Amino acid sequence: MTLRILFACSLTAAAFAAASPVLAANPAVGGAAMYDNKTIVENAANSKDHTTLVAAVKAAGLVDTLSGPGPFTVFAPTNAAFAKLPAGTVDSLVKPENKAKLTKILTCHVVSANAMSGAIAKMIADDKGNHPVKTVGGCVLQAKMMGDKITLTDENGNVATVTIADVKQSNGVIHVVDTVLLPKM
Secondary structure (H helix, E strand, C coil): CHHHHHHHHHHHHHHHHHHCHHHCCCCCECCECCCCCCCHHHHHCCCHHHHHHHHHHHHHCCHHHHHCCCCEEEEEECHHHHHCCCCCHHHHHCCHHHHHHHHHHHHCCEECCCCCHHHHHHHHHHCCCCEEEECCCCCEEEEEEECCEEEEECCCCCEEEEEEEEEEECCEEEEEECCCCCCCC
């Protein structure tokens, strides 16, 4: 009898876990596990695909901010996204004299909310295919759907595609993007 009850309880728990998005495992990013009990900075530091972003966050002095309580949604460009910028751009941006410009660029990838992809897709649908997203840096990105992928267009017409969505953090969520979004300067 006890064994039957225990078995029934484990089946119920397994069925609940399978049906519950809250209990779903975070996707790995850059070959590293992402933990929903760690901050955006702690998780990004473990991703081999985000070493440039982490270095830029440090150079801009944003580590404490992005380690804070949030909530934040970060559209996190990969190393390959930074590599698409003109040669020498990243090296120039991380210099102390360009800290304000770097900070502006990075904060144009941050929203003061915990916006999961389903919520973003709903906002896009509610706004008939184009939802304006105001960032912490004052930029306005245009969120759209391309098939089942979310895209973001910056103020210069650059389009980033969310390649990995809904990476839960203790202080928000990361959506990995394939292009650096730039403010109008």
